[in-house]
Amino acid sequence: MTDSWDTIADWYTALLRAGSAMNDFNRDVLLEHLPDELGGHRVLDLGCGEGVIARAVAARGASVVGIDPSPRMIEHAKSAVAGRAGTVSYSVDDGCVLRTVATDSVDWVTAGLSLNNVPDLDAALSAVRRVLTVHGSLVFTIPHPCFEAPHATWTQTEDGTARRVVGAYLAEGFWRSTNPEAVRRAGNQHRTLSTYLMALVRQGFVLDAITEPAPGCQLAAAQPQRAGLPPFLAVRAHRG
Numbered sequence: 001m002t003d004s005w006d007t008i009a010d011w012y013t014a015l016l017r018a019g020s021a022m023n024d025f026n027r028d029v030l031l032e033h034l035p036d037e038l039g040g041h042r043v044l045d046l047g048c049g050e051g052v053i054a055r056a057v058a059a060r061g062a063s064v065v066g067i068d069p070s071p072r073m074i075e076h077a078k079s080a081v082a083g084r085a086g087t088v089s090y091s092v093d094d095g096c097v098l099r100t101v102a103t104d105s106v107d108w109v110t111a112g113l114s115l116n117n118v119p120d121l122d123a124a125l126s127a128v129r130r131v132l133t134v135h136g137s138l139v140f141t142i143p144h145p146c147f148e149a150p151h152a153t154w155t156q157t158e159d160g161t162a163r164r165v166v167g168a169y170l171a172e173g174f175w176r177s178t179n180p181e182a183v184r185r186a187g188n189q190h191r192t193l194s195t196y197l198m199a200l201v202r203q204g205f206v207l208d209a210i211t212e213p214a215p216g217c218q219l220a221a222a223q224p225q226r227a228g229l230p231p232f233l234a235v236r237a238h239r240g
């Protein structure tokens with residue numbers, strides 16, 4: 001069977017809920033770009049998966065809608081907020097269309113590790129721009145495209161130091177990890193850094209911040225070989 005986000009949704013949910021240093025770090029990298037206090041703000045979490053970012057944003061006081069094309073992910077996201085008073089709701093939707101989200105209806109769009117899954121980046125950014133209010137902003141993270149290019153791997157130098165081997169940075173498009181334990185066995189759209197930034201410009205966004213944080217303590221302890229490389233790229237841009 002060929003994996004998709006829907007077929008690995010149970011596995012992905014269990015991975016995150018058991019505590020994943022990598023995914024916790026990604027959430028924290030993204031949250032760094034949002035105000036601590038989001039009371040009165042409306043947030044769309046695009047590609048919400050099992051809801052890790054939507055819940056964290058709601059905990060800051062925002063009213064959050066999460067969308068994801070995987071019905072199974074949405075089931076898991078809903079189950080994590082069932083019975084809780086709060087302001088998170090979820091729908092099955094495609095980030096390239098955002099059919100369920102009204103025009104000019106949200107102050108922020110968050111997209112944690114999801115724009116690297118949409119097949120049409122310009123369509124997704126155009127949809128994001130449509131749903132944002134005039135002063136709204138997009139905050140997204142992606143696996144750092146320079147170091148997480150298709151089939152990047154690790155090697156060891158003679159002194160035992162781990163080094164990342166990247167051979168296909170310019171090979172844009174869909175690829176799938178052959179590692180049965182890898183998240184990207186579900187597939188992933190690789191794009192270069194300039195492709196992301198130029199798509200933002202084309203779709204009328206203005207860049208406010210771009211960060212490449214070094215792994216935090218928890219991640220560095222779990223995966224010491226990553227100590228010198230930023231696993232994620234985070235971008236904040238407002239509607240121009």
Ligand SMILES: C[S@@+](CC[C@H](N)C(=O)[O-])C[C@H]1O[C@@H](n2cnc3c(N)ncnc32)[C@H](O)[C@@H]1O
Nearest residue numbers: 005047048049070094095096112113114117118
């Ligand atoms: C790595 S998971 C990230 C989920 C969540 N944001 C998190 O941080 O755990 C990638 C998510 O992107 C979603 N995705 C794939 N194609 C998408 C699309 N066209 N629009 C929106 N989300 C999409 C997948 O279903 C999956 O839930």
